[in-house]
Amino acid sequence: MNVHPLSEKMSFNHPSSLRLVLFIVFFASVVIWTGCQNSDSVKAQLVSEVKSIQPGKTFCVALRLEMDKQWHTYWKNPGDSGMPTQIVWNLPDGFHAGEIQWPYPQKFEDNELVSFGYEGEIFLLTEIKVPDTVKPGARAEIVAEVDWLACKESCIPGHADLKISLPVQDRKPESGRRWTGRFSDTRRKLPGKFTDWKISAAVKNDLILMHILPPSWFESELTGLEFFPEQEGIIDLSGKQNLQKSEEGYVIEIQRSLLSGKLPSRLQGVLISKKGWSQSRIEHAMQIDVALHRFE
Amino acid sequence: MKRGIILAVTLFLGFFLVLSPLAPAAEAVMGEPAKDFTLPDSTGKIHSLSGYKGKIVVLEWLNHGCPFVKKHYNSGNMQKIQKMYAEKGIVWFSIVSSAPGKQGYMTPEEAVESVKHHKASPKAVLLDPEGTVGKLYGAKTTPHMFIIDSAGNLVYNGGIDDIRSTNPDDIAKAKNYVRMALDELLAGKEVSVQTSQPYGCSVKYK
Numbered sequence: 001m002n003v004h005p006l007s008e009k010m011s012f013n014h015p016s017s018l019r020l021v022l023f024i025v026f027f028a029s030v031v032i033w034t035g036c037q038n039s040d041s042v043k044a045q046l047v048s049e050v051k052s053i054q055p056g057k058t059f060c061v062a063l064r065l066e067m068d069k070q071w072h073t074y075w076k077n078p079g080d081s082g083m084p085t086q087i088v089w090n091l092p093d094g095f096h097a098g099e100i101q102w103p104y105p106q107k108f109e110d111n112e113l114v115s116f117g118y119e120g121e122i123f124l125l126t127e128i129k130v131p132d133t134v135k136p137g138a139r140a141e142i143v144a145e146v147d148w149l150a151c152k153e154s155c156i157p158g159h160a161d162l163k164i165s166l167p168v169q170d171r172k173p174e175s176g177r178r179w180t181g182r183f184s185d186t187r188r189k190l191p192g193k194f195t196d197w198k199i200s201a202a203v204k205n206d207l208i209l210m211h212i213l214p215p216s217w218f219e220s221e222l223t224g225l226e227f228f229p230e231q232e233g234i235i236d237l238s239g240k241q242n243l244q245k246s247e248e249g250y251v252i253e254i255q256r257s258l259l260s261g262k263l264p265s266r267l268q269g270v271l272i273s274k275k276g277w278s279q280s281r282i283e284h285a286m287q288i289d290v291a292l293h294r295f296e
Numbered sequence: 297m298k299r300g301i302i303l304a305v306t307l308f309l310g311f312f313l314v315l316s317p318l319a320p321a322a323e324a325v326m327g328e329p330a331k332d333f334t335l336p337d338s339t340g341k342i343h344s345l346s347g348y349k350g351k352i353v354v355l356e357w358l359n360h361g362c363p364f365v366k367k368h369y370n371s372g373n374m375q376k377i378q379k380m381y382a383e384k385g386i387v388w389f390s391i392v393s394s395a396p397g398k399q400g401y402m403t404p405e406e407a408v409e410s411v412k413h414h415k416a417s418p419k420a421v422l423l424d425p426e427g428t429v430g431k432l433y434g435a436k437t438t439p440h441m442f443i444i445d446s447a448g449n450l451v452y453n454g455g456i457d458d459i460r461s462t463n464p465d466d467i468a469k470a471k472n473y474v475r476m477a478l479d480e481l482l483a484g485k486e487v488s489v490q491t492s493q494p495y496g497c498s499v500k501y502k
Binding site: 078080081082083110111112113115147149151153154155156157232233258259261 | 325361362363364398399431434436437453454460461462463490491492493495496497498499500501502
């Protein structure tokens with residue numbers, strides 16, 4: 001179905017009944033174009049960052065989840081309970097979708113159970129690669145089958161089949177104006193690599209010690225740090241993480257999970273800092289992927 | 297004088313040892329005696345874990361409102377496993393630690409009815425509305441599975457299987473840790489996978 005933006009069709013000389021028809025067509029096409037679906041307590045929508053796509057380039061789409069008050073959905077590591085949001089892509093030949101890029105989550109605590117997820121509105125980003133071979137003038141149908149778990153007190157699984165259709169053009173695409181701000185806000189919430197900070201991790205008995213060496217520009221006191229693991233069953237999520245000064249900088253003492261069997265060779269997760277990791281103080285999440293050393 | 301000082305120091309240290317905050321009750325360590333407990337079932341009968349020494353015991357944390365539990369009950373999976381292993385002499389307890397007013401809570405009558413409705417075959421549904429036994433074991437999710445061998449030691453603590461989802465189609469594809477462990481125990485072997493990440497809804501404690 002070929003869809004033209006309303007602006008191209010609207011003109012002051014059209015009679016009002018035609019304008020009404022056009023409005024209905026536009027509304028219907030917006031729904032198809034942005035792919036909305038509602039389920040109890042969560043509204044799911046697929047949005048593209050750009051209005052067209054270019055052969056050989058990548059573009060970004062977001063799964064927008066809007067949750068009713070007090071309902072939350074889950075991060076890639078949901079924590080003690082829950083289930084991460086999953087996307088299965090159905091793309092035209094040669095297109096390839098990357099992994100979900102997760103903004104850093106919030107921590108939810110209920111009794112001693114800890115989970116990680118999102119409240120309110122969240123954009124889960126995915127980069128999609130367009131093959132060289134696709135022809136300008138064609139349209140690409142991007143289809144996503146989405147499953148999530150939304151919980152408040154009780155939990156309701158949700159499912160949505162979402163679709164968006166984008167024209168292929170041989171020029172740099174324009175950004176869709178409506179969600180541009182959200183895409184950049186979300187990117188700021190993706191865990192970053194702050195290479196001026198030196199992080200290392202080691203296991204010592206029932207603790208994992210995360211050593212932090214601040215950069216020379218960092219002059220204040222490091223407080224308000226928390227590590228959210230990506231791997232399940234390594235850390236006791238309800239245990240207190242103890243941040244202390246050390247010879248070279250700081251160390252966080254993290255309780256291991258009693259269920260942790262064989263330890264992995266690397267520790268992966270997100271380190272949250274209330275004060276932020278860079279001089280701008282607005283980036284709160286650092287991607288951690290370090291070797292997990294043993295004291296033996 | 298010296299004896300007085302030694303006595304004073306001993307009392308002083310003893311005083312601190314007694315009053316020092318007790319370490320939080322750790323969940324039972326794998327391979328060590330499972331913690332004993334006593335709970336009423338849906339018919340009012342009282343069960344103690346220690347009364348079942350000599351039997352293999354399975355503890356299944358239950359909440360029929362939870363989509364992960366529904367996955368295993370609506371598909372008949374949980375009931376099938378309960379029946380299969382009951383026939384082999386395994387004692388299976390479903391335990392409800394939901395607090396009154398919270399999802400999954402059942403009165404004794406409702407619990408009796410739910411066993412009939414689901415055609416389940418646990419030995420009993422144990423009612424733990426205070427959450428004491430749930431917290432004693434560190435039950436985090438529904439379902440969360442624990443297996444105790446005939447010597448009374450905890451030999452499995454974790455999820456029912458290895459696919460965290462609410463989709464019943466995943467049951468056939470998943471590795472069922474409970475069946476694996478029970479088969480190994482019945483064959484006189486050690487449980488090869490003793491822990492796994494439990495998945496489900498959080499237990500609705502008080």
